[in-house]
Amino acid sequence: MNDQxxxxxxxxxxxxxxxxxxxxxxxxxxILAEADDHLRDAVESGVAEGLxxxxxxxxxxxxxxxxxxxxxxxxxxxxRLLPVPVLSQLVLALALLAGVGLVGIGVxxxxxxxxxxxxxxxxxxxxxxxxxxxxxxxxDYLEYHPEAxxxxxxxxxxxxxxxxxYRLAAGILGLLVLGGLFLVRRSPRLAxxxxxxxxxxxxxxxxxxxxxAAVFGCAASVLIFSGLAQAGGGSGGAGGYLSGGIVAxxxxxxxxxxxxxxxxxxxxxxxxxxxxAGLRPSPGT
Amino acid sequence: xxxxxxxxxxxxxxxxxVDVRPAHGYAIISALREQSEGAxxxxxxxxxxxxxxxxxxxxxxxxxxxxxxxxRRVYQLTGAGATALAERRIEWKQFVMGVDNVLGWAPA
Numbered sequence: 412m413n414d415q416x417x418x419x420x421x422x423x424x425x426x427x428x429x430x431x432x433x434x435x436x437x438x439x440x441x442i443l444a445e446a447d448d449h450l451r452d453a454v455e456s457g458v459a460e461g462l463x464x465x466x467x468x469x470x471x472x473x474x475x476x477x478x479x480x481x482x483x484x485x486x487x488x489x490x491r492l493l494p495v496p497v498l499s500q501l502v503l504a505l506a507l508l509a510g511v512g513l514v515g516i517g518v519x520x521x522x523x524x525x526x527x528x529x530x531x532x533x534x535x536x537x538x539x540x541x542x543x544x545x546x547x548x549x550x551d552y553l554e555y556h557p558e559a560x561x562x563x564x565x566x567x568x569x570x571x572x573x574x575x576x577y578r579l580a581a582g583i584l585g586l587l588v589l590g591g592l593f594l595v596r597r598s599p600r601l602a603x604x605x606x607x608x609x610x611x612x613x614x615x616x617x618x619x620x621x622x623x624a625a626v627f628g629c630a631a632s633v634l635i636f637s638g639l640a641q642a643g644g645g646s647g648g649a650g651g652y653l654s655g656g657i658v659a660x661x662x663x664x665x666x667x668x669x670x671x672x673x674x675x676x677x678x679x680x681x682x683x684x685x686x687x688a689g690l691r692p693s694p695g696t
Numbered sequence: 697x698x699x700x701x702x703x704x705x706x707x708x709x710x711x712x713x714v715d716v717r718p719a720h721g722y723a724i725i726s727a728l729r730e731q732s733e734g735a736x737x738x739x740x741x742x743x744x745x746x747x748x749x750x751x752x753x754x755x756x757x758x759x760x761x762x763x764x765x766x767x768r769r770v771y772q773l774t775g776a777g778a779t780a781l782a783e784r785r786i787e788w789k790q791f792v793m794g795v796d797n798v799l800g801w802a803p804a
Contacts, residue, residue, distance in 0.1 A: 438748075445721050445744055445769050452722040453740075476739025484745035679786065 420468045421450045424478060431482030442485060450475060497614070503592065504619050508626065510588035515627070515658045517582010523654040524575040530650065536570035537647015538563065567647065574651050617673025623666030631659035706738070706746050707755075708784040711777050714756055718772035720763055721747060747771055755780050 425443055432439045450471050457467025475481065527535045544552070544562055552565035555572075559565035615621075634656030642649035713719065713727045724747070725740045750756045755777035761770040773781070 441769065442744065442748075444767075446741065448720070448766065448768050449722045449725075449740065449744075451766075456726075474740045476741040480739055481741035481745070484742045485748070 420472060421447070421454070424450065424472055424475075428478040428482060431478045433482075433486055438485075446475070446481070500614050503595065504614055504622075506588060507592055507619060508623055510585045510592060511623065511662060512627070513581045513585025513588060515582075515585070515662050516578045516655070517580075517585060519655040519658040520575045520578025520582060522658060523571075523578065523650060526650040526654055527571050527575070532567050532571040533647040535648065535650035535654070536574050537567050538570075539641070539644070539646040539648065616676065617670055620666045620669030620673055624663050624670050627659045627663035627666060631656050631663050634659055706743070707750060708781065708788070709736075710743065710746055710750060711755060711773060711781040711784070714771050714773045715778065715781055718770050720761075720768040720770050722768075723763075724771065750777070 425447055428446060429439065429443060432442060450468075453471030453474065454464065454467045457470050458464060460467075462470065523535050544566060549562035549565070552562060552569045553559065556565040556568040559568050634652045636656075638649045638652030638656055641647075641652060709728060710724060713724050713731075716727070719727065721744055725743050728736055728743075747756065747758070751758055751771070753776075754774055756771045757774050758769050758771045760767055762768075763770065
């Protein structure tokens with residue numbers, strides 16, 4: 412370091428900034444070059460205002476901030492992990508989707524129960540052709556449903572109970588999840604415990620609607636296709652798939668409406684961008 | 697206005713400045729100070745990390761250019777930046793209207 416660098420406060424500042432900075436060499440060089448430009452401009456401006464060079468240099472450095480402050484802002488880079496508020500909002504959004512899904516499963520259980528009552532349990536939980544059970548398994552089924560008379564009918568009745576009851580249980584779990592989410596959103600105490608970025612929407616606009624429409628839409632397609640294939644093959648059990656598929660399709664449609672509304676809001680933004688483009692001065696003006 | 701009060705608004709202010717015309721860092725900060733009539737009192741060096749962050753997010757683009765006989769990094773708004781700025785302007789208007797309505801200062 413020569414004497415001029417030592418006596419020049421701008422050079423001394425840049426040396427200290429270089430020591431504080433970390434990261435890729437190209438970025439560090441760019442930061443130093445921009446800081447150098449900025450400080451020289453600020454000194455020129457101060458001198459033009461009537462300050463002495465020393466006063467202008469001091470004001471420029473004071474306004475720029477300490478090397479450690481500036482370097483700290485540069486090194487505060489996004490890490491590999493998502494920031495906690497983003498992660499919190501993501502977890503809550505996924506919990507909402509999971510809750511809706513579980514409630515949907517519960518509704519499909521009720522629908523399957525209705526189908527069984529209207530059309531017969533075989534439509535909901537009948538086995539595909541060729542399925543057989545061991546004598547021990549048949550004995551279990553007949554123990555649960557002695558009124559069925561045959562092993563196949565007892566198995567169908569047992570599967571029907573499982574479909575309806577397990578799905579209803581999932582629905583109750585979903586209601587608990589949604590209730591918990593409602594409490595989190597309404598309770599200031601819980602909102603403070605869960606860092607959510609001061610309530611600012613950190614996820615992309617329409618994230619839940621897009622994800623929900625996609626996930627439940629896919630589920631509806633697979634379930635309805637499976638149900639129709641089952642029905643077309645003459646096997647029982649189509650209603651088990653169709654009940655789930657119908658509910659998934661309804662949920663997907665609801666999310667699709669939300670997605671449409673989110674896209675409609677984007678139209679307002681497009682209009683605003685067009686307006687701004689009309690107001691923006693052309694280059695050279 | 698202290699720098700902590702500017703937190704959360706600096707990015708959109710920078711986007712608004714480079715929306716007017718491409719500019720280098722010193723010109724951006726000067727425009728911020730002049731247009732706010734000196735209200736924004738923040739360490740000027742902390743504006744550059746914000747500009748770099750906006751560039752990483754694709755909201756502004758930068759290139760070295762010759763300005764006033766010196767080589768400088770010039771920032772300009774991207775299409776994504778224009779969209780983000782328009783969104784934030786709408787949100788800000790809604791926020792201001794809401795606050796005005798609550799405070800009873802909204803024009804009749």
